[in-house]
Amino acid sequence: MENTNVYYLIFALFIFGLCTLVFVKFIELIEYLYLLFYKKPAYVHFYFRLKKLPLEEERFLKDKFVFYNRLTKKQKTFFQHRVFLFIKDKSFEGREGFKVTQEVKLYIAATAVMLTFGMRKFLLPSLSKIIIYPDVYHSTINNTYHKGEFNPKLEALVFSWKDFLQGFATRRDNLNLAVHEFIHVIQINSLKYSDVSSAMFTDASKEMLALLLNKNIRARLDSTEYFRDYAYTNQFEFLAVLVEYFIENPLELKQNFPEFYLKIREMLNYNFRGY
Template sequence: MVEEETSPIFIMICLAILIIALVAIILVKSISLIEHLYSYFYKKPLYTHFYVRLKKLSPQHQKFLKQKFVFYTRLSPKQQSFFQHRLITFIAHKSFEGRDDFEITEEVKLYIGATAVMLTFGMRNFLLNRLQKIIIYPDVYFSTINKVQHKGEFNPHLRALVFSWKDFLVGFDTHKDNVNLAIHEFMHVIQINTHNHKNISAVIFSDANKELENLLKQDDLRNKLINSRYFREYAFTNRVEFLAVLVESFIESPQVFKQNFPEFYKKIKEMLNYHFAGY
């Protein structure tokens, strides 16, 4: 039996595929290295927003955002289009469930989704994959996990975020008191979502968070924080709650925060990659 010889063309095609694959791997690694170096010096990703086709909210829903979210009104028209795209995408990727006869409306989804998009707008990865389900009660509810009445909580094992709708709205209706349930609980989601992740936004977030914790170890700064009473006492429960409370203040009264605690303000700004008007 005569053995068939391997076609030279086939060999050339295989070699070409291997070379292309190798070049692609080198290119990806090089871009990753460049971006990490860039983020080291500038504390932000090379890029944050890139979309093939932008999804757009209805005029009615755009009006809702302008009425309810000061953050959205501070964005440029181009940034607002990015915000809308992210909001539609976020809502489509999450399940919303009402409890105790609470009705999930489009307004409920917009309110919740816009909060998440607002906090992750400076991050490239915004879908918060550690979160799958959002459960809403009309009022405070009994937590089967902690066996106490709750206004809100995040369960990372069930990938579920739970809110009392009454208290959710209070956080947005009362401005500049630096207490916002939605922002607080979503920050817990973001903290879990960035833990041990290697994407550039997670790396920047984690690095800035470590630097923030180091600042807190300085006795003079810690005493200044406590004595100022600008942050409520709950902030000093643990480092997780500390960050969530700081971000509440960062969002609701950024100028006061910046004026009184510029070191902490700078780290929160780096963590969220906020380079927008008002921040």
Template sequence: MIIAALIVIVVLAMVLFLFFKIIDVLYLNTFKRPLFVHFYLKKRTLKPNRKLILVQQFSFYKKLSRKHRSYFEHRVACFIDDKEFIGRDGSFVDDEKKVLIAATAVMLTFGMRNYLLDVVEKIIIYPDVFYSTINKANHKGEFNPMVKALVFSWKDFKEGYAIEDDNLNLGIHEFTHAIHLNSLKSGDTASIIFSDGFKELQEILKLRNVRDKMIESDYFRDYAFTNQFEFLAVVVENFIESPKDFKVYFPEIYYKLRQMFNFRFAGY
């Protein structure tokens, strides 16, 4: 009897899961966004000192509703526990580093159901610029998918938040690279939306008048036009740091990014 009951439970669970997947796909195809984003059996909270770092140093968090703040804290706590933080060249990994780096990842994935980014396992932190063995040059930051590591110069990471509307943010830039690769390797709803949106974004950029307007505007820095991957990382910096200007200057691209990241909060 016990075995039979277990079999029934397993079968019912499989049927419910399949039903959910069908509904999720139908909703995705109809509305171009996930059926839901936040669902937690038990929400985690941050220690008071870690929460204070968010309140004092992360303005995006303060723009969220009370409900969304609790979700944000839960995700930051989970992200910190999921990743290995490594200090190099004398860089001590303290709560400030963990919270601000995790908060950057959580901010960018806040419209996505899966936010832990399987393509990232380690966060390596140097005090300043470091020598990259990949490109044989000094770097401020890099994403190394071969070893699933994001690497930051802490000095330059902090400078990215010192001026919040200059469209220069190392953390946002490198995490965008990781999210981009994650979308190519994962088959979840958010990844499909992101990948499809990126393809549509590339089609927009093939229009000569659009590309010329972007270059002439001086709104995006020149590095954006290095290749398609750097383009995305740069425009996301602009999207996060100066959304009102972005919406005015390039509304079609703004709304495509908003759809890709499912940003429906904090005034975006």
């Protein structure tokens, strides 16, 4: 009799597990259909308990990030929560005597959160370690000096702090090292994972790159020379450079290349003031 009860229990657990799996897959299917139709996730922000930054750290975000100041009051609480979790999730290492302070962590984390704020998954599991040098550093990847790079094998993002800050010092030159390198992280992350945010980013980026085949757009690219030459290195660099232009001068990009502007807006799921 006891054996029979055990079998019934195992069978019941199996049925429950199967039903749960079917339900989860059904929800995933519904959401992907929603993404296909509306070009955005069904929802982005849902948290059980929000983490809040100290007042001095929130003041730092207000002073350094135009993006943060454009958010609503509720969105700012979500932004702070994500910054808190991002810092907790990553390892920060200084090299050649560079001291990693809380301000350094805030600057880096807020950049990542800014770029992923329209995505549900924002911790970027392809990245586990952030290494900061005081200035340009020697890279063993190609035996040259670099300002920044992402190493997918080591899951490491590397910055020259001098050049990181320079990217934010001038907000309208369309040059931002941190934005550029974090887009590379998001690109790799989106290729490795199959969540709805990754699918949104990957699909929109493919559609944007496909615009390069349009003869009229190609002719405008050649005649205006609007984007710097480095954008044409390869498709990954093209995308990263375009996002730099989008973040620093969204309205100017919209005026010059509205097709790219709309695709980047869709790719990042941006629906904020000023973008």
